[in-house]
Amino acid sequence: MDILFGTKRLSVRRFRSADGDDLAEILTDKEVTYFEPYDTFTHEAAVAEAAMFAESSEFFSVVLDSKVIGKIYFSKRDYGTYEIGYTFNRKYQGNGYACESVGAFIRYAFDKIGARRIMAEIDVRNERSFKLCERLGMRREAEFKQVYPSKEGGYNDFYIYAILKEEYSK
């Protein structure tokens, strides 16, 4: 069984290679990938990416009525820290789906995976993303200047948001 958990409206499960077309809707959208650390995908590359995600333990599908509407990245760092990332189909943003699924994922990670601290790196211009972190109770811990190459040339600043197990109440 590859389903991790359900929420009121969604389920979160391991990626399947059959998720390729749904993932392509997300990764071929320039607006969605704008703040991501990779370029916009072609359809074929996104289908191949889904096959790679299906073999990885770090990528999860957020599913609404059998459709994959988002992906969650969850990756181990040192000493019980994990990094979380999330990317949603533009057509499904603005409905609280990211908050519902990422929030439940954080609960799952603290209770079942043994995470102690969960953090996210967010481009300082990506307000929707840091608002989501703030809705989830994550704290802005740091701001780093000119670290990652920007898509427009130059280098971007980013924030670190984080939350500890004992701080999470959702």
Ligand SMILES: CC(C)(COP(=O)(O)OP(=O)(O)OC[C@H]1O[C@@H](n2cnc3c(N)ncnc32)[C@H](O)[C@@H]1OP(=O)(O)O)[C@@H](O)C(=O)NCCC(=O)NCCS
């Ligand atoms: C970051 C991202 C996941 C946020 O998605 P989102 O849909 O805005 O986030 P939420 O699930 O928290 O939804 C919040 C919005 O839904 C609205 N909403 C509607 N119904 C809701 C409900 N039942 N519950 C909660 N919120 C609801 C809220 O009012 C809010 O709207 P607002 O943005 O106009 O204030 C999304 O913008 C995205 O995928 N971006 C591209 C990829 C990216 O940048 N990822 C982050 C890299 S660090």
